[in-house]
Amino acid sequence: MSCEPWQCAEIAATKKANAITKPEVAVAMIKRAARPILVVGSNATERWMEGRQLIDYIIDFAKASKVPVVATAHMVGEFLKRGFEPAGFMSAMDIGNRLVDPTWQGLDGKGHPDLALFVGLPYYMEALILSGLKHFAPDLKTITLDNLYHPHATWSYPNGTLEEWASNLKVMTSKFEGGQ
Amino acid sequence: MSCEPWQCAEIAATKKANAITKPEVAVAMIKRAARPILVVGSNATERWMEGRQLIDYIIDFAKASKVPVVATAHMVGEFLKRGFEPAGFMSAMDIGNRLVDPTWQGLDGKGHPDLALFVGLPYYMEALILSGLKHFAPDLKTITLDNLYHPHATWSYPNGTLEEWASNLKVMTSKFEGGQ
Amino acid sequence: MTTKNVHVKIDEMKTNTGLIKNLELSIGKVVDESWAEPMGPTPMPSLTTLRDWDMKLLNRYKPFYMPDCDLCCLCTYGKCDLTAGKRGACGLDIGAQSSRIVLLACSIGAATHTGHARHVVDHLIEKYGRRHPIDVGGLNVKVEAPVTRLVTGIRPETLGDLEDVLEYCEAQITHCLSAAHTGQEGNNLDFESKAFHAGMIDQVGMEVADIAQISTLNFPKADPEAPLIQMGIGTVDTSKPVIMCIGHNVVPSVGIIDYMKDSGLADKMEVVGLCCTAFDNTRYYDRAKIVGPISWQLRFVRGGFADVVVLDEQCVRTDMFNEAERVKAPVIAASEKNCMGFKDRTNDPADEIVADLVSGKVPGVLILDPDKVGEVAVKVAMQIAPIRKKMRVLPNINEIVELAKTCRQCNLCQRSCPQDLKIPAALKAASEGNIAPLTELYEECIGCGRCEEACPVKLQIHSFIVKAGERFMVEETNLCRAGRGAVQDVEIRNVGSPIVLGEIPGILAVVGCANYPHGGKDVYDICREFALRRYIVVTSGCSAMSAGSYKNEEGKTLYEEFPGSFEAGGVLNVGSCVANSHIAGAAIKVANIFAKRPLRGNYEEIADYIHNRVGAVGLAWGAYSQKAASIAAGFWRLGVPVLVGPHGSKYRRMLLGREDKPEDWEVYDARTGDKVNVGPAPEHLFQTVETPQEAMAAIAKLCIRPNDTWKGRSIKLSHYIDLHKRHYGTMPPDIHLFVRTMADVPMTMKDEITAILEAKGWKETVIPDPTLLPRMIRKKKE
Amino acid sequence: MTTKNVHVKIDEMKTNTGLIKNLELSIGKVVDESWAEPMGPTPMPSLTTLRDWDMKLLNRYKPFYMPDCDLCCLCTYGKCDLTAGKRGACGLDIGAQSSRIVLLACSIGAATHTGHARHVVDHLIEKYGRRHPIDVGGLNVKVEAPVTRLVTGIRPETLGDLEDVLEYCEAQITHCLSAAHTGQEGNNLDFESKAFHAGMIDQVGMEVADIAQISTLNFPKADPEAPLIQMGIGTVDTSKPVIMCIGHNVVPSVGIIDYMKDSGLADKMEVVGLCCTAFDNTRYYDRAKIVGPISWQLRFVRGGFADVVVLDEQCVRTDMFNEAERVKAPVIAASEKNCMGFKDRTNDPADEIVADLVSGKVPGVLILDPDKVGEVAVKVAMQIAPIRKKMRVLPNINEIVELAKTCRQCNLCQRSCPQDLKIPAALKAASEGNIAPLTELYEECIGCGRCEEACPVKLQIHSFIVKAGERFMVEETNLCRAGRGAVQDVEIRNVGSPIVLGEIPGILAVVGCANYPHGGKDVYDICREFALRRYIVVTSGCSAMSAGSYKNEEGKTLYEEFPGSFEAGGVLNVGSCVANSHIAGAAIKVANIFAKRPLRGNYEEIADYIHNRVGAVGLAWGAYSQKAASIAAGFWRLGVPVLVGPHGSKYRRMLLGREDKPEDWEVYDARTGDKVNVGPAPEHLFQTVETPQEAMAAIAKLCIRPNDTWKGRSIKLSHYIDLHKRHYGTMPPDIHLFVRTMADVPMTMKDEITAILEAKGWKETVIPDPTLLPRMIRKKKE
Ligand code: SF4
Ligand code: SF4
Ligand code: SF4
Ligand code: SF4
Ligand code: SF4
Ligand code: SF4
Ligand code: SF4
Ligand code: SF4
DSSP: OOSSOSSTTOOOOSOOOEEOOSHHHHHHHHHHOSSEEEEEOGGGGTOEETTEEHHHHHHHHHHHHOOOEEEOTTHHHHHHHTTOOOSEEOOHHHHHHHHTOTTOOOTTSSOOOSEEEEESSOHHHHHHHHHHHHHHOTTOEEEEOSSSOOTTSSEEOOSOOHHHHHHHHHHHHHTSGGGO | OOSSOSSTTOOOOSOOOEEOOSHHHHHHHHHHOSSEEEEEOGGGGTOEETTEEHHHHHHHHHHHHOOOEEEOTTHHHHHHHTTOOOSEEOOHHHHHHHHTOTTOOOTTSSOOOSEEEEESSOHHHHHHHHHHHHHHOTTOEEEEOSSSOOTTSSEEOOSOOHHHHHHHHHHHHHTSGGGO | OOOSOEEEEEEEEEETTEEEEEEEEEESOOOOTTOOSOOOSOSSOOTTTTHHHHHHHHHHSEEEEOOSSSEEOSSTTOOEEOGGGOOOTTSOOHHHHHHHHHHHHHHHHHHHHHHHHHHHHHHHHHHHOTTOBOOSSGGGOSSOOHHHHHHHOOOOOBHHHHHHHHHHHHHHHHHHHHHTSTTSOOOHHHHHHHHHHHHHHHHHHHHHHHHHHHHHTTOOOSOTTOOEEEESGGGSOTTSOEEEEESSOHHHHHHHHHHHHHTTOTTTOEEEEETHHHHHHHHHOTTSEEEEOGGGHHHHHHTTOOSEEEEOSSSOOTTHHHHHHHTTOOEEEOBTTBOTTOOBOTTSOHHHHHHHHHTTSSSEEEOOOHHHHHHHHHHHHHHHHHHSOOOOOOOOHHHHHHHHTTOOOOOHHHHHOTTOOOHHHHHHHHHTTOOHHHHHHHHHOOOOOHHHHHOTTOOOHHHHHHHHTHHHHHHOOEEEEOOOOSOOHHHHHHHHHHHHHTSSOOEEEEOSOBOOSSOTHHHHHHHHHHHHTTOEEEEEHHHHHHHTSOBOTTSOBHHHHSOSSSSTTOEEEEESGGGGHHHHHHHHHIIIIITOOOOTTOHHHHHHHHHHHOOEEEEETBOOSHHHHHHHHHHHHTTOOEEEOGGGGGGOEEEEOOTTOGGGGEEEETTTOOEEEOOSSSOEEEEEOSSHHHHHHHHHHHTOOTTOOHHHHHHHHHHHHHHHHHHHSSOOTTGGGTOSSGGGSOGGGHHHHHHHHHHTTOOOOOOOOEESOGGGOSSOOO | OOOSOEEEEEEEEEETTEEEEEEEEEESOOOOTTOOSOOOSOSSOOTTTTHHHHHHHHHHSEEEEOOSSSEEOSSTTOOEEOGGGOOOTTSOOHHHHHHHHHHHHHHHHHHHHHHHHHHHHHHHHHHHOTTOBOOSSGGGOSSOOHHHHHHHOOOOOBHHHHHHHHHHHHHHHHHHHHHTSTTSOOOHHHHHHHHHHHHHHHHHHHHHHHHHHHHHTTOOOSOTTOOEEEESGGGSOTTSOEEEEESSOOHHHHHHHHHHHHTTOTTTOEEEEETHHHHHHHHHOTTSEEEEOGGGHHHHHHTTOOSEEEEOSSSOOTTHHHHHHHTTOOEEEOBTTBOTTOOBOTTSOHHHHHHHHHTTSSSEEEOOOHHHHHHHHHHHHHHHHHHSOOOOOOOOHHHHHHHHTTOOOOOHHHHHOTTOOOHHHHHHHHHTTOOHHHHHHHHHOOOOOHHHHHOTTOOOHHHHHHHHTHHHHHHOOEEEEOOOOSOOHHHHHHHHHHHHHTSSOOEEEEOSOBOOSSOTHHHHHHHHHHHHTTOEEEEEHHHHHHHTSOBOTTSOBHHHHSOSSSSTTOEEEEESGGGGHHHHHHHHHIIIIITOOOOTTOHHHHHHHHHHHOOEEEEETBOOSHHHHHHHHHHHHTTOOEEEOGGGGGGOEEEEOOTTOGGGGEEEETTTOOEEEOOSSSOEEEEEOSSHHHHHHHHHHHTOOTTOOHHHHHHHHHHHHHHHHHHHSSOOTTGGGTOSSGGGSOGGGHHHHHHHHHHTTOOOOOOOOEESOGGGOSSOOO
């Protein structure tokens, strides 16, 4: 699989995501970011890799990387069930809408995020939100941690298998101090 | 320059031309075609390379390859002035419209072309005609000999300089018997 | 009545009573004095009349744009690349372009309903005369056309009066569409305001269409006990000739039903419908049957049940002629809007057409005379059914197993599927003899057919899924209440007070199409949840079908379990899409009948009232169409929040409030002129919800209104908190924004909430008489 | 007259003469007996009334689609990938989608003109009363509204009558737009037919708009000697306060001009216009000046000439508020369609608004009262001009040289330029001190600004080009004839016979926008070529400006060189875009006045007549807009071929005949009923031409009609052959298709052509009385 949009017609047109060729690339960008944020959607409990749910990988990653998590839809409950407290939760559109507002000071009120990571939203919804951010949050970088190529992100993994996805998430987690 | 549409917004969306990495690739396809045709547009006299006009390169190529030429707009006169008689001439839209008609038997009445080469039409017009052919002439292959990437073609050169263009045309010409 | 100047000059006219010569009569304005209500400030608003009101809403609920594409391709100056803040060749930027797409969608939607209304009204006037009275509920419904009265200032008494209303609508749609021309509007909020305008017009158009047909075709008239209709393929006796009607416009179906009855064939055949035509058929004839929503067109045709397919307008698959031909079912296209390339046979003798269709000489015809449609459809069905095996193109299971082996596992089907369904995996299993995974897709598949189009080996994936789920399909025997039409004035009087005070926690309108993320069960679950909580639940269109497609433990459908009246815990199907106008109408009538706010041409005040006091929320869980966009826009302008399911994100712009910005939530207290912060009530005007769980919490929250009494607020909060805790596993984080005084706090949660309020530094505030309109302040502040 | 049923019921009414009680008056149909012509077969055609006629044309001139994009993104079922024959989620394929885009464009176009007409008529009725008579040319124009009469069967006598016409138009536009809704029409030809319908309605809308303003605003009334108007920036005294009006709707400009005159300021200021408003200003006031076509908005604003910019509707750059702010010129938005986000100050005192604008407190305002627009614009201009330096944002040449050095030669500007202009090369030269290449771009640049948007170092490329070409700009002093309006009946009588017999070789209508491939000179050259050849040359809109923007060797503009009457060798400017209706009107009047074909509600016969007999061709060399699409569609349905310049290919579908298919070119001989092959006359209905040379040969060829007499045909052929030889260097390859008898052959070419005919195996045929309508056959064949 390659850097084609996962859903065939979800083309971006002129400005397309750079491919994340290996997880280290994403890790470097996350480490470079001053105020990253990770948005986790409802597929977190729908996707299974190697017998674990996506949300479990996310929790590992979030704990290791210390990137604050925003849970969309009803996902906060799923995190809480697993003993992980997200930094915040709100509707996917709401977090998108806050990210395009340059005056928004983040979940902690300390400053606008400079990097937004996305994972586990329905593909087309994530695509649209990433497009909204591409067009209306010019200073924000976006990365999708999905295994599906998202042309509207700044950086995206190419389309990949579940195995590749699991591996990418694990490698990323391992590259942070908390992930050892 | 690369395989991006020359005009920034002239994206194709899902089905994009393969890149012709070297002229030999195009030559091989032309040689393989049973009934190729070469459509030449009005930029033939507007583009200059190394002191010669595009039309001069085209005449060399056509003579060498024996691919019959259809001149669009008023280009027939320019060919005739140079002592070359095109196989036919008609409006660019007319040739496009004939090519999408599977019952059209070609300029010579002997059968429908299986490969259409395009060169020298205004970029956006050529793009649109190529799109028409992509969508409505499913059995026809198209190649553009321009130095500009045309996403709607089946095969296209990447965007290139005038020097590269001249060289490509010359190499192509040289690969045919008549071109030695 | 008409508001138009009338000037009649007749040089000579022969009438029954004699010859009139040189009559000249000029009347400046005809005022129908039997309507005592004086004209309000904004009758027949133009494009900008309500712009100030729109801007109030739009400044609170700012658009969040999510372009589908980086380009604009609307004119030959383009295509233009609008990324990175670039403007196109006409000067437009991506924000304005995004809002322009919204305007276009809403204009198309409004045009569709209004065009539908025009066709229905023209036809009914031809049949019943211009002076046929409007009657939507006899003495129970005095306010027969709340939207029309509100918007136009016209009180329609006859079919002819509706023409005046439609003329206004058509002029406004023309203006709205015109503003989308390259080189007109440049500001995104102005585009949005015009989209609101289109939505408001759309509500009028829908109302006109529905009250015209209710008044003439003997539809249920605001009847809470409208008959229960057989729904589902399992209810159809497919051994009889079956006529299947698809679309939205009942006129040709009336021709069919009349002809069938007149020929004494009512017991000998089945007339079934898909999409809104199904509803209106059953409103006309309660033995017509509903097969299913828009998304079931392919499955039912391929299942071979139909002997004749009659297409009218809207929501008809544009490849239906193809699909019907595959099962050798003749097609009758019956709408000018939708000719399908067929030869126009309107003026040919019916029997000639019948012969051509029965013999298969032509696969379909266009017939624009509804009576002839009726005759031809019935005759063709009767003649063809015995000779036509009910031909299916569904493969059998063994074939599926074999065919599945040819699957290349290329993923193109899944990548083309709007639902991202795991088709390759299901085919893999099928190829190994296990069709269970395919069966699982049955409920989630929306029948769009894109998978098949994408498959390089041309596997008929949708047919496989339908076959795998065939058992569910043929066992479908449900009940749906026939569309009741309007809400009675007396019902409004009964619930007005509890609604406005907040004691009925809300009105939930579950409407629109079947582009659901995971099948129709969510719609059922949501409706039932809120009916049990004694919200008023109103349904329409495809959603009303889904709501009736599941049963409780006792085997009862929603429509049997709950009463059909506009009361706490009622579940009402108002009818087809155009009946959506009655939902807006009910909200308007609360303001008018219960609160006695003047209605006529008084849009702003009524919308302000509804926005601040009527806890209504629309949920279009599967909205897909331009019509759904315009319907939503009509609610936006009235200040009613609308939620859409995940696919609704593809409308590409939301209208979102910011509960974290206190300055956005101020209203005037009409009693004092003071500004009062009332919290984010309602928080959004247009929002996508990702999951049914999110939808439930959002609905409860969006029903909160500034005007709630403490009692009402505490009821609403307890539902919100309860649903939030259940689905989110935690207290809502914003509860402090909704507590004005301690009395608002639900008794049972007092301690928990008090702690939160303290932690948040909450301060008590007043409950105002809320308004966004300075002119509504009774005592101007010095 | 009105065709509507009238029913008036008055319970009680107070009038000057007393009290009326219980008056009830019902009139089935008011027929205006003063119009003797009986109603034809198709008054007020619905969506499908003329479908058969359309299909005749569409089967001869089949659509050739060139999608801009592989996707459809019109609803939330999508986006759908439509490549390789795939259908979208609604069942649509790429052919149907492509035609749907055409329908959408034509609907938007028709809505724009009709909305414009509605606004003008509403306004003029308010000002002049509903009974103000229609007068477009006094006694010289008895057929005052040929299109309206033809389409609707209404003969409008007063402004009020126009309302009935518009109501019809608005209803039809609503229907047309509705058909573009997802899930309606599925057949591409049916979409096309509906696009034709929209185009026909558009012609009516345009006619209504123009005859309303001609009748009331003292515009030239079918006047061949309408005044010559100063045109070009060089004609403007920029030392005076300058008000610049941009757009299409004269109403606010009338407010300005009236206020200026009433205040005695006519000599103290300049009112100039861009785009169609320029024309209508000069039709109202012959001292108003024309600055240029749509594409000159940026150059003129950036040039700093304007002190106040007034925007009305259509073809206004949507970033004009930005651009004007850069030169500190206040903006007044004066149209509901185009509010630009400004605050609505309509109800504020004029002087308050003036103060805010002059002080710069606000950059712009929205004023929807044209009289107030007038007062504010004039006062602001007078007050601001002395204090506001005519601020330019054009850099000087030295600055350009310096800035050009920062160019990265990244090519993004060129790749974004619709003209593919070699900007990087020009900047390279400029950076070395040579601005000649930049100057060369001046004529070719269409002022879209996309280059600047794309430039990563934010070079103001367009400004550089304008500065480099400034000399040309400020020296522009040309003349344009004010729009004359309709063609007189007597003019038609004089030329009817030579046109129909072919002795006047053709009517060339050069119309539309300024999206030219290489500047406006081509338009001038083409017009002059055909005027010299004694074709009738008609111009309108931006093209009429370009036609007047160049001079012959004697320093005369086209409008001075050629007469302004509808005669061989005349060059007529009919006026603004809405005046295009007079061109269709002239063709219709040939059929009606000269050939005495009945007009009223008789569309098919008249179109058939025009198609087969009136050698008219439209050329929209720079068409860019949805309006241009609908204007073209209006001509298509009348059977008149339309050519567009290269950018017109971006309309994405052509209507092309196939001269190589003899079976496509049969007509009936109305005398005998025989089918006669008349050759490809005209060959195409909609075609893109790539170069001006191609345009000239194509125009000559497309003027050929089946009905030409031998004399007419030989004249037409000699022009065709002559132009073809000149520009193509060879004989036309299809000459044998146009020779029916040897008499058709131009004398001077007899030998050459005889040889060709022999080589081609040509056979003599008859000259029929041509028609495509079987019902026009006078003697049915046995
Ligand atoms: S409408 Fe404007 S942005 Fe869109 S293609 Fe045309 S010029 Fe470009
Ligand atoms: S038909 Fe069903 S499975 Fe196929 S693409 Fe559509 S939703 Fe997916
Ligand atoms: S598209 Fe066809 S071949 Fe490819 S995975 Fe799907 S079913 Fe298999
Ligand atoms: S609810 Fe939606 S899909 Fe269903 S009939 Fe109405 S518009 Fe069509
Ligand atoms: S807007 Fe839609 S049709 Fe236009 S280029 Fe983008 S995806 Fe294609
Ligand atoms: S209109 Fe049809 S083809 Fe277009 S996006 Fe919607 S479903 Fe797809
Ligand atoms: S402004 Fe002129 S140079 Fe710039 S992109 Fe447009 S046409 Fe080209
Ligand atoms: S876009 Fe700007 S930097 Fe790039 S070549 Fe053009 S002018 Fe130079």
